[in-house]
Amino acid sequence: xxxxSVTMADVAKAAGVSRTTVSFVLNGRTESSIPETTRExxxxxxxxxxxxxxxxxxxxxxxxxxxxxxxxxxxxxxxATDVIKGAQxxxxxxxxxxxxxxxxxxxGMDQRAVEKLLEQQVGGLIIATTWHRQITVPDNAKLVxxxxxxxxxxxxxxxxxxxxxxxxxxxxxxxxxRAGHTNIGHITVAMGIPAQIGRQTGMKQxxxxxxxxxxxxxxxxxxxxxxxxxxxxxxxxxxxxxxxxIFCGNDRIxxxxxxxxxxxxxxxxxxxxxxxxxxxxxxxxxMRPKLTTIALPFxxxxxxxxxxxxxxxxxxxxxxxxxxxxxxxxxRSSVAMHGQR
Amino acid sequence: xxxxSVTMADVAKAAGVSRTTVSFVLNGRTESSIPETTRExxxxxxxxxxxxxxxxxxxxxxxxxxxxxxxxxxxxxxxATDVIKGAQxxxxxxxxxxxxxxxxxxxGMDQRAVEKLLEQQVGGLIIATTWHRQITVPDNAKLVxxxxxxxxxxxxxxxxxxxxxxxxxxxxxxxxxRAGHTNIGHITVAMGIPAQIGRQTGMKQxxxxxxxxxxxxxxxxxxxxxxxxxxxxxxxxxxxxxxxxIFCGNDRIxxxxxxxxxxxxxxxxxxxxxxxxxxxxxxxxxMRPKLTTIALPFxxxxxxxxxxxxxxxxxxxxxxxxxxxxxxxxxRSSVAMHGQR
DNA sequence: CTGTTAGCGCCTTCAA
DNA sequence: TTGAAGGCGCTAACAG
Numbered sequence: 164x165x166x167x168s169v170t171m172a173d174v175a176k177a178a179g180v181s182r183t184t185v186s187f188v189l190n191g192r193t194e195s196s197i198p199e200t201t202r203e204x205x206x207x208x209x210x211x212x213x214x215x216x217x218x219x220x221x222x223x224x225x226x227x228x229x230x231x232x233x234x235x236x237x238x239x240x241x242x243a244t245d246v247i248k249g250a251q252x253x254x255x256x257x258x259x260x261x262x263x264x265x266x267x268x269x270x271g272m273d274q275r276a277v278e279k280l281l282e283q284q285v286g287g288l289i290i291a292t293t294w295h296r297q298i299t300v301p302d303n304a305k306l307v308x309x310x311x312x313x314x315x316x317x318x319x320x321x322x323x324x325x326x327x328x329x330x331x332x333x334x335x336x337x338x339x340x341r342a343g344h345t346n347i348g349h350i351t352v353a354m355g356i357p358a359q360i361g362r363q364t365g366m367k368q369x370x371x372x373x374x375x376x377x378x379x380x381x382x383x384x385x386x387x388x389x390x391x392x393x394x395x396x397x398x399x400x401x402x403x404x405x406x407x408x409i410f411c412g413n414d415r416i417x418x419x420x421x422x423x424x425x426x427x428x429x430x431x432x433x434x435x436x437x438x439x440x441x442x443x444x445x446x447x448x449x450m451r452p453k454l455t456t457i458a459l460p461f462x463x464x465x466x467x468x469x470x471x472x473x474x475x476x477x478x479x480x481x482x483x484x485x486x487x488x489x490x491x492x493x494x495r496s497s498v499a500m501h502g503q504r
Numbered sequence: 505x506x507x508x509s510v511t512m513a514d515v516a517k518a519a520g521v522s523r524t525t526v527s528f529v530l531n532g533r534t535e536s537s538i539p540e541t542t543r544e545x546x547x548x549x550x551x552x553x554x555x556x557x558x559x560x561x562x563x564x565x566x567x568x569x570x571x572x573x574x575x576x577x578x579x580x581x582x583x584a585t586d587v588i589k590g591a592q593x594x595x596x597x598x599x600x601x602x603x604x605x606x607x608x609x610x611x612g613m614d615q616r617a618v619e620k621l622l623e624q625q626v627g628g629l630i631i632a633t634t635w636h637r638q639i640t641v642p643d644n645a646k647l648v649x650x651x652x653x654x655x656x657x658x659x660x661x662x663x664x665x666x667x668x669x670x671x672x673x674x675x676x677x678x679x680x681x682r683a684g685h686t687n688i689g690h691i692t693v694a695m696g697i698p699a700q701i702g703r704q705t706g707m708k709q710x711x712x713x714x715x716x717x718x719x720x721x722x723x724x725x726x727x728x729x730x731x732x733x734x735x736x737x738x739x740x741x742x743x744x745x746x747x748x749x750i751f752c753g754n755d756r757i758x759x760x761x762x763x764x765x766x767x768x769x770x771x772x773x774x775x776x777x778x779x780x781x782x783x784x785x786x787x788x789x790x791m792r793p794k795l796t797t798i799a800l801p802f803x804x805x806x807x808x809x810x811x812x813x814x815x816x817x818x819x820x821x822x823x824x825x826x827x828x829x830x831x832x833x834x835x836r837s838s839v840a841m842h843g844q845r
Numbered sequence: 846c847t848g849t850t851a852g853c854g855c856c857t858t859c860a861a
Numbered sequence: 862t863t864g865a866a867g868g869c870g871c872t873a874a875c876a877g
Contacts, residue, residue, distance in 0.1 A: 219563035220870035389790035422792045449730035451763045561854035
């Protein structure tokens, strides 16, 4: 490090006071009130000398660092980067940093990542995943406060923050039902994952609440790819009584659905209504017609993660160990009113 | 921090040696050779006690930290996250961390970000942007080694690493020319930015090299959105001698182009060939037909950034201050052979 | 209200 | 080959 090194002692000397005094005013301690003039003198000296606090020294002396560790595979995938963004913003606001360590499928890597993070004296840990699922948390993560984001552990030992898949599925189906559709298809994401289960459950609930009996023959299993959306849509539209609306398990499925619909000479948002899920910013607003979809609140997940962590670090009791965050609808142009009531 | 605190002194005591000795073996110093038995004894003691080095103490004492700072707006945008990924991997491999600080449009914010990073004793700085462009670097960034990634400063004071836009444009046009197309349209990204200028320049060069005289009436200015691709394509296809192939300035433009083409009852990859740019992983491989495009080497940019930084920190002379990294083609299914030679 | 005094955990030079 | 001692820059009791 080639930084010039101006220390507190230097500032103290220049201002003609002791290091303690400098430490107090520079850290804005109010408990012992120091004359405004002294204060000013010190601040000025610091400025003139170009004093810059040394975070390592501070961490060492105070035994508390200004950063949290984030271990995640997200850094490796473009899908959920907003959780990093949210976490970062929240941390940054308090002058804290996020140390992000890449998570890896290779077994044991997570443990190593956590280990490195602990060496850096992180005050807390966030473990985040790209897609909502169950994980097993490395043991050493228990050494500091730790919260799970977009994932959860089997026995709920760690507080976790996840999207409200059920609510999202409900919202999606409701949009369609409210538009007058009664014959609604669904193409799922990969079977068995929380997103699939939750969204489908929510959808069925919404249908029932709107007086529509869910029909399992209208639900075709997909795998989250555009291809599965394409083929799923073809299957649905080939039924004898084809749906007038389809709730696609995610935006990419919707992308495939668009293609299948257009290929049949039908029009999305007129003949067939589509609702997606995820609200991928690169995709949804750019489709033709622009896709009505349900947003995954990644940024909020990240923010909630650090704020929960903050609470834990400060020792506040946390009331809610399983926080679920709503998935808000993004109404655009792929849904049409259908028939009359 | 609630970590149990086992220090080197503890290990030393347990192993019956001095702290110095412990420090030497734990850091793998070879210069003074310590008996294998002692070594083993120390390692075992460390393991048993659960010793974990304290990075803050190490940084303080050695005056060199194990991290680089990355200031970027990328953390805020899903478009170029791979540069973080690449940088992180490269850093992580050496046991180093990346401290990433959000960059902000608000003037002065970058300076503040750099300031915070310097306080953390970063050994070097990377400044990265989402899209290739010129920036002005905050003054304080000069205090440590600093490299620019996906951007550059006006007077080339900082080493910078950027994608080879010209080469990419050349490759795109060449794919089309080699497929036998001679009437090739182009829809640009936002006018005046390096991507637009470089790609267009490369394209024209490729055409000339293939005996095709560039025709400016075939070049329609866009703005990088799917909408501009849609309208640009309509314009192109309405010409009296419409192009048989279109080089779209980016993948989203290509997305719009697909829609316009399909709407006219033509088939992408048969009647009209399309080449994109960027290779957005969420988009390009999911389009129908899958989009042939030119990849932006984000990950490599990031990796090159930290490896250059490593060199600088170690004081190695750097020969190349302006590194440009190739944009490799991704051949998929949107280009068809055209006519005979 | 301000200054003195100890460390924090580790690295590193110097002796032994 | 190993041990002793000093110091990195800062915080935090505790005096004055």
